Amino acid sequence: MKSKLGQYCINVSDLEGSANFYVEALGLEILHRTDVSETCKEIIVGDPQEGARLQLAHHTDRKGPIDQGNAFWKLYIDTDDCNGLYERAVGAGARPEMAPKKLEKWPVTIAFLKDPDGYLIELVES
Amino acid sequence: MKSKLGQYCINVSDLEGSANFYVEALGLEILHRTDVSETCKEIIVGDPQEGARLQLAHHTDRKGPIDQGNAFWKLYIDTDDCNGLYERAVGAGARPEMAPKKLEKWPVTIAFLKDPDGYLIELVES
Numbered sequence: 001m002k003s004k005l006g007q008y009c010i011n012v013s014d015l016e017g018s019a020n021f022y023v024e025a026l027g028l029e030i031l032h033r034t035d036v037s038e039t040c041k042e043i044i045v046g047d048p049q050e051g052a053r054l055q056l057a058h059h060t061d062r063k064g065p066i067d068q069g070n071a072f073w074k075l076y077i078d079t080d081d082c083n084g085l086y087e088r089a090v091g092a093g094a095r096p097e098m099a100p101k102k103l104e105k106w107p108v109t110i111a112f113l114k115d116p117d118g119y120l121i122e123l124v125e126s
Numbered sequence: 127m128k129s130k131l132g133q134y135c136i137n138v139s140d141l142e143g144s145a146n147f148y149v150e151a152l153g154l155e156i157l158h159r160t161d162v163s164e165t166c167k168e169i170i171v172g173d174p175q176e177g178a179r180l181q182l183a184h185h186t187d188r189k190g191p192i193d194q195g196n197a198f199w200k201l202y203i204d205t206d207d208c209n210g211l212y213e214r215a216v217g218a219g220a221r222p223e224m225a226p227k228k229l230e231k232w233p234v235t236i237a238f239l240k241d242p243d244g245y246l247i248e249l250v251e252s
Contacts, residue, residue, distance in 0.1 A: 069193035
């Protein structure tokens with residue numbers, strides 16, 4: 001019996017806006033669109049060749065902002081240019097949380113942003 | 127400038143308990159442990175060769191249950207045996223949400239479970 005982690009799915013309040021964000025701000029691609037039901041539409045973003053996939057789901061019968069609770073902490077975007085991606089993302093409307101910083105404890109440069117619904121995104125250049 | 131989705135990170139209330147759950151119930155492996163700070167410890171689970179990676183984070187200074195809000199919807203476990211994995215997971219303490227069901231609209235069999243903190247998990251056999 002085999003098992004592996006597949007994509008993960010987050011609720012968003014504006015499906016096209018979120019998908020555009022992950023494409024324009026973070027360089028991912030739209031891989032798939034699914035109309036699950038009359039009240040649920042989904043878009044999967046990621047890279048067709050590698051990396052994880054993120055499913056964005058919009059329940060059209062739910063109004064108001066996403067309640068972030070304290071369950072999901074953050075998603076990671078691996079990049080070869082943390083500074084460049086940070087600037088691109090902020091220019092495309094990402095909410096800046098922490099400018100790129102080279103860590104002392106680990107050999108990486110990281111930065112934090114938030115997506116349109118407040119999901120925290122950590123950019124990592126190693 | 128390259129970018130790809132990396133792992134995603136969820137907050138858990140019992141780090142060892144959660145890690146054991148993903149290993150015993152769902153067949154993933156512990157890939158990495160990190161003591162981020164005095165109040166934050168993390169374990170990454172997944173498969174060393176393929177699939178996504180899930181980072182479990184425990185903030186030892188946060189008490190009480192995880193507040194699920196309505197942000198994170200679900201994570202997917204891809205399997206070649208939905209019935210077998212469902213039975214294994216429930217036997218290992220997963221909360222059953224929906225027994226395996228072959229869908230009419232898509233050529234897949236799916237089931238739903240919850241992990242110890244209430245994160246929703248969709249098992250998918252295609």
